[in-house]
Amino acid sequence: MVPSAKELSFVPRPPPASFKPIKETLEYKDGNLLRSYQREGLNWLLFNWYARQNCILADEMGLGKTVQSIAFLIEIFNARIRGPFLVIVPLSTIGNWQREFATWSDFNVIIYHGSAYSRRLIHEYDLYYRDRQGKIISDAFKFNVIVTTYEVLLSDDSELQNIDWRVVIIDEAHRLKNRNCKLLEGLKRLGMEHRVLLTGTPLQNSVEELFSLLNFLEPHTFPSHVSFLQQFGDLKTEEQVEELKTILKPMMLRRLKEDVEKSIAPKEETIIEVELTAIQKQYYRAILERNFMFLSRGSSAPTTAIPSLLNVMMELRKCCNHPFLIKGAEQKIVADWQTEKPTEPVYRSLIQASGKLVLIDKLLPKLKESGHKVLIFSQMVRCLDILEDYLRIKGYLYERIDGQVRGTLRQEAIDRFSKPDTDRFVFLLCTRAGGLGINLTAADTVIIYDSDWNPQNDIQAQARCHRIGQNKPVKVYRLITRNSYEREMFDRASLKLGLDKAVLHSVTTSQQQAAGPPQLSKREIEDLLKKGAYGALMEGNDDDANRFCEEDIDQILEQRAHVVQLESEGKGSTFSKASFVTDESSDINVDDPDFWQKWAEKAQLNLDDLANKDNLVLDTPRQRRQVRRYGNDHLEGEIVDMIDPREDVIPSRGRHGWTKIELFKTEKWTLIFGWGQWKDVLEACDFRKRQLGVGDVENISRTILIYCLAHFKGDEKIPPYIHRLIDPSEVTEVGEDAEGSQFTEDDYLALLSKNPETLFQEEAYMKHLRRHAHKIIFRIRQLHIIRWQMLVGHKKQIMKGTPARYLGLHLPRPEEGPPAPWWTNECDHSLIVGIFKHGYEQFHLFRSDPALCFKALVGEESQTSLRRKKNRCLPLSKGRKEDEEDEEEFLDLSGEDSDGESGPSTPVGLSVRLPNRKTKNIATNTQSPTPPRTGMYLWPTLADVNTRARRLVNAWIKNQKREEQKQVHLLKERVKREKEAEVSRKKEQKKAELAQK
Template sequence: MYLVKWAGLGYEFCTWETKDDIGSSDYAATNALVTAGESKRKGSKQSKEALMEFRDKLYDPTEPHPYKNGNKLRDYQVEGVNWLASTFYKKQGCILADEMGLGKVSIFGSTTVQIVSYLEHLHRVEKITGPFLVVVPLSTVEHWRREFEGWTDMVTCVYHDRQRQWRDVLREYEWYYEDKPRSPEFLKFSVLVTTYDTLIGDFDVIGQIPFRVAVVDEAHRLRNQKGKLLECMKEISAKGTIQHGYQSRVLMSGTPLQNDLSELWTLLNFIEPFKFPDLDNFLYHYGNMRSREQVESLQAQISPFMLRRVKEDVAKDIPAKEETVIDVELTSVQKQYYRAIFERNHAFLNMGNSRVTAPKLMNIQMELRKVCNHPCLLDGVEHREQERVFKEFLEEGKFDGKSPEEQQYIMNEHLQVQTSGKMVLLDKLLPKLRREGHKILIFSQMVKMLDLISEYCEFRNFPHERLDGRVRGADRQKSIDRFNTEENAFLFLLSTRAGGVGINLTAADVCIIFDSDWNPQNDVQAQARCHRIGQTKDVRIYRLVTSRSFEEEMFDRASKKLGLEQAVLGTFGQDEDDDKPTNKEMEQLLKKGAYALLADDNDEIVKQFCADDIDTILAKRTR
């Protein structure tokens, strides 16, 4: 009898089957047939001359090495693998900081394949059978599994399940041999792929393994110096180094510098703690970037440890990307709630609600951002507006002669669309884009906003997929596959944080940023899901920004934060302030947006905005 783990299902769905009952087309999984008696892991026999001779072991970009299934790397990918291998022979850590969107060859992601090929090189050339650790976002777990299975013959264990008890079962069958000691010296796998949360949650067992290589995808997650993920990775680094004398530490990040240079130092300190030991000294020299000499000095110091290429460097034929900011008006309903929140008008906000269900005013800026998206994001407002609108429409006779279904249609159209300026714009823009044959990504930071947009899609009969933190790993990959392959796919709704990293959606050629992030790099990451190598169409980015509001002030400030990254990692420039606003500055931002609205009692602008067709709006309200 064989214990069979079925493709796409967790260990709780395993079944015992006879060999005759198992057909090659009926199952697929990592180590689906759990057997014993496999050979013991062999250690590395790397010679002392490797450092002097490593150039002879690298690859010629004009004659790429053939991998499994006949796969071959592009020339710039070969150069990436060569650089990664050279850092191994030099015994130093590294950051692969290729720009987001250096991404697609056939069905394979560019940066991912470079890491897979690097590990395959160590396995094949240096005879290092592992163990290798790869820590990735949840949304990319299945993608990494495919890469290893498609390009190598290394045994790969994808170690992830929401419940600890099933991870225990997974270890039982995919980590250990039946007739050998259950220790790090006798592991079945060469590569362990896991997620940030699983690494932290099961660190008591993962942390016992002395990994030869430690890779972290989307490594800007390590930038918090007091974060648990960084603490765990440092312990893994120490254990691997003590056991093997050297551990190859590889960080992958298209945005190694997001807010300030202390974040960049945190990554450098992790890969090379002896070369970048002191944050205060680092900031003393580079913390206040005011001259070209400082920038060039920093670039010279970090260049041996960081490889960064941009899309234009490696793919001259990549389609153009055009970003359009659309100024959206608040509806009269939104203005009422915006003013009430800013003025802390509890009488208005509590009307028809208990204190428990009324909008909360603990975080004014978040409540204002909700209003700018849709008033129904506020606690208790959806129920309150339903009752008010139903009563108003009943008195005005709009339901006269209408069936219950027709009345519900009128209510849905008003509540879902007409109460939000952004939804009014979306309701005009999406039909136009669908007629033109586009596939669209819509990003929002708020999961509840994605709920509202999803309800709207069902109301308008728009086919759509969805990916946010509540969608399981296997379901995420299925949604991505459907969107990329099915002709009738139209919309993909994604949360900026969960869906903005590490996934490939080049089937889309339009990206709508429904609400902007304080950190502009998160929005850049989101755009790179479709504007990347492999894209064959010009890409349009539509960013919705509410006019004369706190959201507009926030967007203008966040835009300035890109300057420092462009100076250090790209072209030279100056940036004066890259931090979040101080409390005093935040108060000024809030007031500036609020006073602009308080002074505007003219609803004619709103009426005109709602009445204009999409071509008129795009002509008059874009920048």
């Protein structure tokens, strides 16, 4: 029922003078109560709302910012402002917000997320009231609150822009720290009366990040980025710090657990220095040897070498965690173990290969015996894979959350672990997965397997269990590899805590601490690599590794651990920093310009043999496997050929862009094999001028699509589909043939903020993309639908070589006729299967594949014809100008009648000329065709086959829409019947009551 005009009328915000703080404890839904400090936070939020002051609630993680925000909206509602309110959250926390709203309020909350179709249904039925003619009543909203995600805002904000929001709350607002990011642009397009930012880490790397938040909150007060940095950028003096704190105080509330909850259990951190095992030392040494010629260039190396140095550092980091993470190492280590120790179980090779896993193997039995429950954090998902294998072998029951675990599965895992009578012992978590909203106070022990360069992430990880409601002391075990770069990196990372404490707490810090490097310089990376070069590699140190493996856990904790009692992080305490331990007798000054030459001399390296050495690291490409394990090709930076920057977050050619031929090759083969098939694309590209990797082709393809989306002016339903496809936070499919990716949600937001034109450089190529943007997007979408919708459930059979006729496919038939008189349903099935197996327009492979029907009907293409086509397929850079490219038939979803005929077509980037031929409307023969006695049938033209493929996909989409509409209709009918039954039941109940009277 439509509310009355009075209820729908606009109620202005009350004047500031009418603010009255809430002094008594209020009872919310189901008797829920706020703690005293949460009531104080609520009053502060309300005061700022009355005062027209946008604000930042920056309480430490675990203090209930979500609950305080919901109570804030409830109090605004009680002031007769019924909304609309908008809450923008990370995808991983959307379930937690939904649950908290249901627990604390009676608001009508809409979760605006999911597929484009589901959002259309929400818009159609859940957002607005309608008049008797079915027209939307402006500003008559059915809902009070919409909860949505950053990704939806970026890809589908047109509907959200049409609403004037009374309050907008942004969770984990530190993601706005980049003032040029697309997310900020999307937010600024919204109509917002009042803004509230929630973040547990308002300051992470630099004061510049803080300006981004303040400029969004109060653009008139903080208009100039330059003047802000001139005033506060270096924080040289205590006066600057105090002045900045004075500015922040009215608009930021920051409290720590120790400030508000004196009874919270103490937290004790134990830093355990583990030894590199003999195997790890071999691989550590191999990594440096393989890159020796590059490292020895030292200061003469260009600044652009930073990505290469980072790749070396990443490989060393993987070696310190577990050598199985290195490409090819797992197979070699296991094989050597079976040869040298045939009587011992193979699983021991998994444990003995890593000093950290040796420590875990000694520590967990002690913790389990004492009744503890453990959280283990790692930054690498493949580390979690190894730990998961170990837990299975040992019989420990566990749960796991990483970026691939979504929605209800995540909360179910938390609930299973948190039950009082549960038998779950360990919870594996990715350090950065989940954001806020993961409460694991059932655990009292944290193991940080590998430390984060940003210590705030480790602190947030610890706060999963060290938070309000924890009544047991919390012990944190941080594993650091002794005598390696990891030790030095941890010490340097700890300095970054200084900035947070200087501005947000009452301590004085030095300029170096305050300015904390937002990123490593080339010199700093070189120093880190040099620090571990001796202790980790010199011969004669195997005794230390053997001793470490033989010691029991009590000896290790007594002799190798450093305990830090963290009573109050708000008082400025930080991790104690131990000096780096080296053997002074063999040490060389890291500033020595000949450091690497002297290192090579002490390591007894034969520099002439390095290039031809039979390395531990395998150079041969790995065979494609159904089950992906630790050392796959998509890991960050291969040991092989690290001299070239490879797999950076922003494209590795970010400073100088990619060449035109690299762009055209990647685009061409991505449009043949489809999105995500990076290894196939890389192999087909056959880059010769300079070696690119899997990460490069992924980054090029992602950048191409982002650029095309910016110039796409067609069907508004298409961009959200592509955004969900290229956004790593949207896990739309998981399959056995899916290519792995290291691309994260933060990387995606970073790439969105970067101007693709600085990466492409070539104006001719950008002109080409602008011209073909629609076709590229439609092709990518078409291939994606074939792979992940039309053939879902059949891919294993296809890859095993099962003939298409035996797959049991059910493809809707297009209304239009086939491309040839002999074409049957079986030909349709073979066409779609052929595209999946061999790629788009790879018809010569279709015709030679015995699993498809074309080989029997039209035969294989002659070698003469293939050579002629190859000679006519000239690259753009050699054959002709970009403007001479043919138009191409692509999947067109802009309308039901957009299925017009077209001339010959080729993939964008090819230039094959074939005679035009119109498709005739020929009735489909449903019987299996038989070739004529005189020979094989003639293969249809390129355009005719492409048109058939497009029509098959169109028919599939139309059929899916009909099915969805049918399901919606059935759902409506069911709801209607249930309502009628409820009305009837109430009538009968009333009659019975009257009869009793």
